[in-house]
Amino acid sequence: MLIRLLTLYLRPYARSITAVLALQLVQISATLYLPTLNADVINNGVLPGDTGHVLRTGGVMLVLTLVQMVCAGTAVYFSARTAMALGRDLRADVFSHVQTFSVREVGRFGAASLITRTTNDVSQIQTLVVMVFTLMVAAPIMGVGSVLLALRQDVSMSLLLLIVLPVLVTAVTLIVSRMGPLSASLQQRVDRINKVMREQLTGLRVVRAFVRDEHEQSRFAAANNDTLAVSLRLGRIQALMMPTVTIVMEFSSIAVLWFGGHRVDDGTLQPGTLIAFLQYLTQILQAVMLAMLAFILSPRARVCAGRIQEVLDTPSSVVPPAVAAPPGPSGGLEIRYVAFRYPGAQEPVLHDVSLTARPGRTTAIVGSTGSGKTTLLQLVPRLFDADEGCVRVAGTDVRDMDRRTLAATVGLVTQRPYLFSGTIASNLRYGNPEASDEELWRALEVAQARDFVTSLPEGLQAPVAQGGSNVSGGQRQRLAIARVLVTRPAICLFDDSYSALDAATEARLRRALAEERADTTIVVVAQRVSSVRDADRIVVLDEGRVVGSGTHDELMDDSETYREIVLSQLTEEEAAA
Ligand SMILES: Nc1ncnc2c1ncn2[C@@H]1O[C@H](COP(=O)(O)OP(=O)(O)OP(=O)(O)O)[C@@H](O)[C@H]1O
Structure with missing residues (x-):
């Protein structure tokens, strides 16, 4: 050797x-x-x-x-x-x-x-x-x-x-x-x-x-x-x-x-x-x-x-395609019969999962802790590849897409966002180095981070420590959301990205996002029912399986698991309101 x-x-x-x-x-x-x-x-x-x-x-x-x-x-x-x-x-x-x-x-x-x-x-x-x-x-x-x-x-x-x-x-x-x-x-x-x-x-x-x-x-x-x-x-x-x-x-x-x-x-x-x-x-x-x-x-x-x-x-288990296929005209996300098991784990964490998220709509994924929500989102930008089934972005299997095209099409805000040492601007431009200051401010506005950045003496040039340790959890989440918005992806995935925001800020953010990115496919994983109840479609995961799918009202009638989740957070009256 x-x-x-x-x-x-x-x-x-x-x-x-x-x-x-x-x-x-x-x-x-x-x-x-x-x-x-x-x-x-x-x-x-x-x-x-x-x-x-x-x-x-x-x-x-x-x-x-x-x-x-x-x-x-x-x-x-x-x-x-x-x-x-x-x-x-x-x-x-x-x-x-x-x-x-x-x-x-x-x-x-x-x-x-x-x-x-x-x-x-x-x-x-x-x-x-x-x-x-x-x-x-x-x-x-x-x-x-x-x-x-x-x-x-x-x-x-x-x-x-x-x-x-x-x-x-x-x-x-x-x-x-x-x-x-x-x-x-x-x-x-x-x-x-x-x-x-x-x-x-x-x-x-x-x-x-x-x-x-x-x-x-x-x-x-x-x-x-x-x-x-x-x-x-x-x-x-x-x-x-x-x-x-x-x-x-x-x-x-x-x-x-x-x-x-x-x-x-x-x-x-x-x-x-x-x-x-x-x-x-x-x-x-x-x-x-x-x-x-x-x-x-x-x-x-x-x-x-x-x-x-x-x-x-050691080859990467995520292999780039020999010939990359272009993304199709539709900007949606389709997940078909997906199964996934972590290396070394006894049991798969996802079984036969299918869902469709359409452009201009918000699709929410809810489920108890450990039900596989994060794992499912990670299959879309190919942090892992599914063992069975397929994930299609804009009609093309992600395994057939060029890495850069996939990254430009899919933006993922991870559950624990990471900021790099540098400045706010350098972090926001991480996925799109060409973005203008105006675009950065626009993304910050949608992410409800404009006021916070404006209040800093250095503004966009304010220093960020490694890991984003000099900003609060909520500020880090908002900067991470803005970072994804700067790349203007057709599909935005938010993995429990509102968890550190108060209810009012979260509502403003969701409204701004809906206005700004009217043709974007938005997929939101959330623990809080208030974050998902207005979604166009809610998919309920339980132990890695889809056990329900529909609007809030439909699921309240049809899905026992969803009802349990909702009633653990809201009263009957609040849930029906
Ligand atoms: N890297 C890993 N290696 C092995 N098992 C993992 C790994 N990451 C997650 N798991 C397991 O996979 C299952 C699903 O985890 P996942 O993070 O997708 O759940 P989740 O629904 O997002 O949970 P939460 O709501 O708490 O974030 C869990 O049982 C977890 O223990």
């Missing part, structure tokens, strides 16, 4: 990568050649007392060291740039793919996990990329080169490598193989911390109102400590790496000095050759160590790549 992701995302940076590889090659060649020159200085300069040879070769060594430094620095610069660019591309792709998700996919991953995957997981891969460029490429070349050059210095002493290398590789493999599962578990713990944090910040007012600060703190501490425990377990295994390599390195050096020392004594090995051999041995073990550093990071990056790829490979 990691390789697949890296191959795909590094392709555009082939030039930078080639530069990094070339620079690494020069740097490593210099590193590899230096011990040979060192042996030469000792054997042919220092021992015979040839100062000229020492100065000449020493000069070459100095130049090589400078080249090595410049190349290493430049390679790190290019590696870091490439890794940053890769991170940006990955984040952009994950973000734009998540944008295509329906509520179903977002629910499957969870918002917190999607945020971790777009940020923390991408950073892990970036870090690995820098490591791969600076260490993983250099390490094998340096390792193999050092082995060859060590062999060239002295074959019999090189036999020692036959013992040292297998020991080292086995130890490293054992350690790294235990890190994989722990890394996966660590990323899940990071997800959990984000989830708890997000939930607590969103529900801050509830936490304060119920004085549950301590409970929330302990919930966060549990998630935090859990992450710490996994990090420590991972850290303990990682910590084994360095001592293992150091012990092997020290024992090998002692062995080289022991055997080499005897051979220098015998006169079968020159002191310079022994020092060069020791340097190559150190370089070989350093190469293994460098590769290991990358290995330490790779299990976590592998897990992160898997998590990112999982998001990228």
Whole structure:
């Protein structure tokens, strides 16, 4: 998974990568050649007392060291740039793919996990990329080169490598193989911390109102400590790496000095050759160590790549049509035999639901809590797709409509409207950036929000905090209604959108809406009977089924469920009035 992701995302940076590889090659060649020159200085300069040879070769060594430094620095610069660019591309792709998700996919991953995957997981891969460029490429070349050059210095002493290398590789493999599962578990713990944090910040007012600060703190501490425990377990295994390599390195050096020392004594090995051999041995073990550093990071990056790829490979359950059909001339809404079940739920929440809402008419949907009203409305702009049956907008199945056309035709004011950080104007123009100030004021007037906005010193430019947290619930609802009206949709869906308005404001709003949007299809979900009794048609939902349909008077006669709802809010006289 990691390789697949890296191959795909590094392709555009082939030039930078080639530069990094070339620079690494020069740097490593210099590193590899230096011990040979060192042996030469000792054997042919220092021992015979040839100062000229020492100065000449020493000069070459100095130049090589400078080249090595410049190349290493430049390679790190290019590696870091490439890794940053890769991170940006990955984040952009994950973000734009998540944008295509329906509520179903977002629910499957969870918002917190999607945020971790777009940020923390991408950073892990970036870090690995820098490591791969600076260490993983250099390490094998340096390792193999050092082995060859060590062999060239002295074959019999090189036999020692036959013992040292297998020991080292086995130890490293054992350690790294235990890190994989722990890394996966660590990323899940990071997800959990984000989830708890997000939930607590969103529900801050509830936490304060119920004085549950301590409970929330302990919930966060549990998630935090859990992450710490996994990090420590991972850290303990990682910590084994360095001592293992150091012990092997020290024992090998002692062995080289022991055997080499005897051979220098015998006169079968020159002191310079022994020092060069020791340097190559150190370089070989350093190469293994460098590769290991990358290995330490790779299990976590592998897990992160898997998590990112999982998001990228998940198709949206709301598929755009191959060829979009144009909306028909009629602006109405038809829902036919629709059934829907939430993912993972045992039972469907909608069964065989049909209704028709005509242009210029108001259709109301009523029903007890949890009867499926919101779910039904969400099928119209395709926040979900129905499992059975179809939803037609202006005569065309919504699944055959282009996303933009559908969005321009259907305006949904959600039950809990969300405002973005910015200004009132930027929020109102969210669906129609071209709208003039005049159009904004008109929409505000219909939504009964004109007075409130006028009273603000900055008017349309008044700031709105994230989520609309600096306006009241009723003001937020009215701004959300105005935002939909600015797009002038043929079908307006109001999901319990009047709940925070007082009865007089609601009546004014409904009147203004009827006048302003005389040819619009209006569908209203409401809990208050007063909000629906004047509707042209009222559809009664009960446990996801249509159990009645008609005007208020017809339903009072025909529908037991409707009568129960009405009489729970009004007296017999009020209901009949
Ligand atoms: N995302 C979801 N995943 C699983 N089940 C859900 C989800 N959203 C809603 N439900 C369930 O579907 C049923 C219908 O919910 P829905 O929100 O459509 O009801 P409603 O009639 O709009 O209720 P209310 O009047 O309280 O807003 C409920 O039983 C609810 O628990």
